[in-house]
Amino acid sequence: MKILSAKQIYEADRATIKSQAISSTELMERAAFACYEWIIKRFPDRSRLFHVCCGMGNNGGDGLVVSRLLLENGFRVHTHLINFSEHRSDDFKVNLDRLIEMKALVTEVSGVADFPTIEHGDLVIDAIFGIGLKRSPSGFTKKLIQRINNSKAGIISLDFPSGLFSASTVTDKEAVIRANHTLTFQVPKLAFLLPDNQEYVKEWQVLDIGLDKDYLNSADCLYHGSDLELNKGFYKVRKKFSHKGSFGHSLLIGGSFGKIGAMVLASRAALKAGSGLVSTYIPKCGYTAMQSTNPEVMVEVDDENYIQYFNFKTNPTAIGLGPGLGTHLKTKKGFVDFFSNCKAPMVIDADGLNIIAEFSDLSELIPENTILTPHPKEFERLVGKWHDDYAKLDKLLAYSQQHNCVVVLKGAYTAIAHQGKVWFNMSGNPALATAGSGDVLTGIITALLSQGYTSLEASLLGVYIHGRTADLAVEENESIESFSATDAIDYLGRVYKEFV
Numbered sequence: 001m002k003i004l005s006a007k008q009i010y011e012a013d014r015a016t017i018k019s020q021a022i023s024s025t026e027l028m029e030r031a032a033f034a035c036y037e038w039i040i041k042r043f044p045d046r047s048r049l050f051h052v053c054c055g056m057g058n059n060g061g062d063g064l065v066v067s068r069l070l071l072e073n074g075f076r077v078h079t080h081l082i083n084f085s086e087h088r089s090d091d092f093k094v095n096l097d098r099l100i101e102m103k104a105l106v107t108e109v110s111g112v113a114d115f116p117t118i119e120h121g122d123l124v125i126d127a128i129f130g131i132g133l134k135r136s137p138s139g140f141t142k143k144l145i146q147r148i149n150n151s152k153a154g155i156i157s158l159d160f161p162s163g164l165f166s167a168s169t170v171t172d173k174e175a176v177i178r179a180n181h182t183l184t185f186q187v188p189k190l191a192f193l194l195p196d197n198q199e200y201v202k203e204w205q206v207l208d209i210g211l212d213k214d215y216l217n218s219a220d221c222l223y224h225g226s227d228l229e230l231n232k233g234f235y236k237v238r239k240k241f242s243h244k245g246s247f248g249h250s251l252l253i254g255g256s257f258g259k260i261g262a263m264v265l266a267s268r269a270a271l272k273a274g275s276g277l278v279s280t281y282i283p284k285c286g287y288t289a290m291q292s293t294n295p296e297v298m299v300e301v302d303d304e305n306y307i308q309y310f311n312f313k314t315n316p317t318a319i320g321l322g323p324g325l326g327t328h329l330k331t332k333k334g335f336v337d338f339f340s341n342c343k344a345p346m347v348i349d350a351d352g353l354n355i356i357a358e359f360s361d362l363s364e365l366i367p368e369n370t371i372l373t374p375h376p377k378e379f380e381r382l383v384g385k386w387h388d389d390y391a392k393l394d395k396l397l398a399y400s401q402q403h404n405c406v407v408v409l410k411g412a413y414t415a416i417a418h419q420g421k422v423w424f425n426m427s428g429n430p431a432l433a434t435a436g437s438g439d440v441l442t443g444i445i446t447a448l449l450s451q452g453y454t455s456l457e458a459s460l461l462g463v464y465i466h467g468r469t470a471d472l473a474v475e476e477n478e479s480i481e482s483f484s485a486t487d488a489i490d491y492l493g494r495v496y497k498e499f500v
């Protein structure tokens, strides 16, 4: 799944018009028809009033087509032309003429006095600006946006919430539509995936408008979505004559007094994610807890309450390092020596990352293709503060390139960076915002590395699987609130079944 830039979307439009020998008006009709179909399926009540607010560009043109289709099908519609510019796009003009021919109710809005009265229960279709916005809306257009946001009506944005920029951060927070639903064309937009924009973009749907496949396949994108289709592509089916030695030996290193649970979760997740063998290296105080809760998992121990020697005998295929590790001075010292000499592929999480951040020279020693799994706070410790989500993405790309590693920046749309590209994970929901959920992810990714997936594949697949456990659990027995890290482990089997 590619995430095209605005420039690429305009190019895709042109390629489509050429290859399918259609006009831009026909393409607009197709895009708006897809929106219309979604809207009437979701809001079939014909007594409801639709306020369709149209700008003067092609986004406004989409709105005019939606108005016409709703009217032709017996819905109540009031169309408002937001007169912010003399310039009107050609397809806007064509569709305005069609609407006027139908004697539709169309009002020009040139100032506050023309604002519609929007009642509770009405629906606003926001077609004021799309991806073509160049500067924050101002004057009466901004005031109208505020009026719409303050109304009690539901808001459906066509393609893009008006006021949001396609490739930079919002400059005037009061001049952006806060949409309940956004119906976007063909591909997800980067702006939807960034936490800074969560107030403007809530639910969003991608509607297929049949843009040119050749263009889409060949477009070179910096950003991608990681979905079932992508991950199915590198999922490995097990061979009939495989044995436990075929699927590697994962070693999870971590735990400290009071934080043995992190290691119980990570090692159990590694086992259930298919690692042939799983060992743990933990402080002595966790021995009984580990052996009694995870009988399949082998245990080696270090000092009494924390790890300091890192002198395990296991010869692992992959190492997951950091869950519950703690930052005792002796742990830090042992970590530095161990880390600099480790030859096995590693996943580094939690305090492992915090120690790297504290000793900045350690970043230079990160072995090629190591996987780092920071949450935003841990990432900030590694790279310093950023001023907005775009700057954060720049730092993400730069850090992963500079150290030739995979960085899994966790969040609602976890961003996985490797060799100058970023993939945003499309599975998961806020149920995952629960204690130990990151430890489970470390276990899953370590297990995938052990099974022979590359660092990038293990990261993409691991994050996708982890998110999917929460999606399935919430569809079935759990709620967003009740889901726990243990449930994520219990749902691994169900998720794997979706790949075969």
Ligand SMILES: NC(=O)C1=CN([C@@H]2O[C@H](COP(=O)(O)OP(=O)(O)OC[C@H]3O[C@@H](n4cnc5c(N)ncnc54)[C@H](O)[C@@H]3O)[C@@H](O)[C@H]2O)[C@@H](O)CC1
Pocket: 009, 012, 013, 027, 028, 031, 055, 056, 057, 058, 059, 060, 061, 062, 084, 085, 089, 128, 129, 130, 131, 132, 133, 134, 135, 136, 137, 138, 158, 159, 160, 185, 186, 211
């Ligand atoms: N492949 C696709 O995605 C398709 C996209 N279409 C629509 O086309 C839209 C893009 O259309 P446009 O390029 O006409 O742009 P918009 O309709 O998004 O932008 C509005 C117009 O206002 C001007 N403008 C920008 N910022 C302004 C400001 N602050 N104050 C006043 N005027 C401003 C722009 O120059 C532009 O002409 C998409 O978002 C989508 O809705 C569809 O019609 C067809 C297919």
Ligand SMILES: Nc1ncnc2c1ncn2[C@@H]1O[C@H](COP(=O)(O)OP(=O)(O)O)[C@@H](O)[C@H]1O
Pocket: 375, 410, 411, 412, 413, 414, 428, 429, 430, 431, 432, 433, 434, 435, 436, 437, 438, 439, 440, 441, 466
């Ligand atoms: N709102 C959310 N939507 C989807 N996934 C989320 C959300 N919040 C957190 N997650 C996921 O949950 C996990 C939390 O990891 P982390 O912050 O390390 O938690 P912990 O330290 O408690 O284990 C990450 O994989 C993250 O992507």
Ligand SMILES: [K+]
Pocket: 059, 126, 127, 128, 129, 130, 157, 158, 159, 160, 161, 162
């Ligand atoms: K819009």
